[in-house]
Amino acid sequence: MFPENYKYTKDHEWVAVDGDVGTVGITDYAQKELGDIVFVELPEVGQELKSGETLGNIESVKAVSELFSPVTGTVVQINTALEDQAEMVNQDPHGAGWIVKIRLAQPEELGELMDAAAYGRLVG
């Protein structure tokens, strides 16, 4: 259910690493908890983020929820498709519903994140 090759945070975000870029999204567990997502407030390309810093907000019908950057680095791409189709985060949270791509400044941080099995236990 949670992709094996992703890393996970206790805030229910995932990072998929390709070279020095990490793609970040929220987990299937998180999207279910949030319910119908209507807006995603994205950061700007070029923005520098520290691990744990706010990178945006997700508005569901029910509530607003802050997104925290799971890694330190620079935003290199944002998923602009979410501006018109925020519901993609509900429909495909681990794929097309990705949120940002961040160039990793401190790849060693990834070692502190959970693997799929550990995350599965956290939300199980």
Added chain:
Amino acid sequence: MDTKKTPVHEAHVKAGARMVPFAGYSMPVQYTGIVDEHMAVRTRAGLFDVSHMGEFFVEGPGALDYLQHLTCNNVAQLEVGRAHYTGLMLPNGAFVDDMLIYRLGDNRYLAVVNAANLDKDRNWFMEHTRGFDVQVEDLSAAYGQLALQGPQASAILKELTAADLAALRYYSFVETEVDGTRCIVSRTGYTGEDGYELYAPAKATAGLWDAVLGAGAPFGLVPAGLGARDTLRLEASMALYGNDIDDTTTALEAGLGWIVKMKKGDFIGRDSLARQRKEGLTRRLIGFEMEERAIARQGYPIVAGDRQIGTVTSGTFAPFLEKSIGMAYLPAGLCEPGTRFEVEIRNRTAPAVVVPTPFYKRG
């Protein structure tokens, strides 16, 4: 305090509903999703378990005078078989609660109150019986309540009752059998759609829930939770006690002048309301729309320049209208449709505009 369960609790859990604590009860906030359930009610039908609502029976030769004293609407004009929306009033013209009153018989009435205010309302009712030949009985625990709402509601209910639903006007009710269970069936609701509210003995409510869902399945009926109930009532600009009205907001400020009947004689709050009507309002509850992609939620400050001029009382993304809407009290003079202001949302402000209400009116 222990969380109470409605008679339908088991069915909600079995259906996979997400249960949340609300007004002392464990209540379903959603089954499949707020947007799905909201759209089902607007286009087909939804069934809500609202058994948490309170039911007070008021009876006796003094029942009419008593209710006239406590509430702002004119109970004398209520015929047997009719219900009306009214306010349980404080001396300052604000609300102890808002509620429906049903006239069951010549000297017998049913008041349906908000679950969150049940204890406060019961005390208020009991404290004011002195001088009236009346008995008030809180039968909230003995009654369950289901709300069947949506354009298909009549077709669905017809499958289960012999009552002449076509003859049942808006805000009328009958005491009849639905699937063999004796119920009060009223053509009322809190969604802006056609529909019915069914009051049944608590013991029979779970069976009634299953029967209505079963009969409604071919019509696309789905169970709907408190999440959709809130977005539906807000699209229809119906006030929610605790958000849009409370013990500090008068009926006139809330735009509920139509339930304030000055000519009926004296009642609690009348002097304050008469004075306010004469002197003019300093603020009014308005509806607004966000002009960009943002949701203004309850409690967010409303600003004009660097001055706070109000606070959002209710706000959401409206699934049917597909825009962000809300309500707020604004100073008189800033209440006209087209008036622009800003809502503070976290570390920024977002533009909004006053619009006419209701936001949604069924066609």
